[in-house]
């Protein structure tokens with residue numbers, strides 16, 4: 001069965017600070033989105049990539065894709081995104097042609113995920129999982145707090161979940177197409193990842209090993225790390 005990837009890339013990147021939309025910012029001279037598209041198209045299983053562009057940036061994203069060398073075997077579509085990540089993913093799913101049984105959702109903000117991680121997620125779905133997330137153990141202990149009324153105020157700690165049972169979840173997340181589409185049709189409310197929506201359907205989600213280089217570029221320090229990783233790869 002064929003595999004398509006939806007890349008939500010419509011966010012502003014507020015936490016990165018002022019500038020162009022995050023996905024269009026350069027890492028070692030190449031837009032983050034192009035790195036992310038290449039990371040997906042590097043998998044021989046991926047036949048279609050749907051890029052969800054900033055709402056007013058679809059034309060710019062189309063010309064970026066045309067301007068960069070990308071594998072011939074992969075087709076590309078560009079659609080404008082929405083207000084939330086959830087809405088952007090749904091707009092990407094709406095653009096999918098019917099002949100892809102496996103669908104991945106991958107953040108443009110995770111430009112450096114290795115192809116082996118992409119392939120491992122696809123393989124787990126092909127082997128029968130309906131939803132797959134790449135995940136890593138945590139370095140930090142995590143505490144649940146009662147969020148403070150204002151910035152800088154102390155927050156009472158409520159609980160400390162056992163760290164060994166916690167995982168930090170990355171993308172690409174992989175799905176049986178029908179399951180992901182149903183999740184986006186039926187689940188409402190704030191969910192921060194697609195697998196979380198599938199969990200709300202009562203469908204099992206499984207975790208496979210993620211990769212350190214699949215980290216999300218969120219704050220300015222993450223740009224420094226991303227460029228260092230690229231320099232080590234000599235890209």
Ligand code: CTP
Nearest residue numbers: 008009010011012013014015083084088108109
């Ligand atoms: N995203 C999207 N549409 C939105 C919001 C986010 O497609 N309305 C995408 C982002 O482009 C990113 C991914 O979802 O690739 C993960 O979101 P995040 O890292 O939070 O990016 P931003 O929302 O752009 O960043 P910030 O929250 O700091 O503004």
Ligand code: MG
Nearest residue numbers: 011012013085
């Ligand atoms: Mg965001």
